[in-house]
Amino acid sequence: MKTIKLRSNVMAENNRIAQKLRETYEKKKLLVINIIGSPGCGKTSLLEETIKKADNNFRTMIIVGDVQTEYDAERLKKVGADAYQIETMGICHLDARMLQKKIQDIRPKGTDLLIIENVGNLVCPAGYDLGEDSKVVMVSVPEGDEKPLKYPAIFHRADLFLITKIDMLENSNFNLDRAVQNAKKINPDIKAIPMSSKTGEGMNEWFSWLEEKISRKKGG
């Protein structure tokens, strides 16, 4: 009982800060995307390709969450990204307070898009609002097409389902249609994009999705 009450207090505090963040993003007309997926599902690889191909179409900033190490921000800086790391020091998700602190340090200006790469974890990050416009859930082909049914919370809350590493479809049991159907059982409105950072498949659709969101944010 005490645990439940405390947890709901923690969540209320998180939501309060997330709401403040949302107002900050709104004022700056900054589109914020929160990417959630398991360790090794290809989050950082997708972001590398996104930065390489974005050119000057939109100005992007990336905040990467990891339990430990700054590898991912370093990887992203190598391809020219404006990337920042949050080390959670054992915590299994990013929360709004961590984001708020980082945003206060960075003071983003003239940025169109902030992508948050959450800690590699398909469970806990789903519960924490970071004030983002959209959550994006990522599952890679080697993980299996039943994942939406096993981890429904994030599929319920995400606007977009990126199915990554489709270059590995051959010789695998992963069925693309079944994966999408499973996701839509949880969330009928979710959009799915099968993609591969290796072959570039699906990248155009990902960019269209982002650009449409950015332009709607600017105009809104």
Add this chain to the structure above:
Amino acid sequence: MKTIKLRSNVMAENNRIAQKLRETYEKKKLLVINIIGSPGCGKTSLLEETIKKADNNFRTMIIVGDVQTEYDAERLKKVGADAYQIETMGICHLDARMLQKKIQDIRPKGTDLLIIENVGNLVCPAGYDLGEDSKVVMVSVPEGDEKPLKYPAIFHRADLFLITKIDMLENSNFNLDRAVQNAKKINPDIKAIPMSSKTGEGMNEWFSWLEEKISRKKGG
């Protein structure tokens, strides 16, 4: 401050129950293994192969934790496993109380080995003692060889590191030696077994590891 104190109370309670479980396992001379890895790293596939090949060498029982669904226990039953599911209903890990409840229901008797397949998550399950003899950490080749450095807590606590899906090594950036070195930086005593449920590579070593542990438990 309040959060930290409550968390330490939750952990103390978990450890108290885990200690009771440990005594129960000890009395039954039951070896208990707690397998921890990301969603889709191949935990259930390994257990399917383990059950198929174990024959009557040792009597095995499996408890599978998932946030939702009973798919994994069903998969395991299909290959003849004595398998039970714990649905955590949103919780990102198994805790000792969930195990205790399940063990009370099942009342294992004459079993040599209990394998616990934890919730797919490389972060949170690491912190919860289930009274097990050994934690086993699993990372699959598509996830990348830097994972031990990014998720040190579980590598610190595990006795065995299973590197799965090594049939996917070709055309990947995963370096086996580097993966083992990274794991040993966190835990010099960890043993590593590269394996593939598809080709059967590493299965003999996995069985030797289990058999040695079982016979030590029986004799001890």
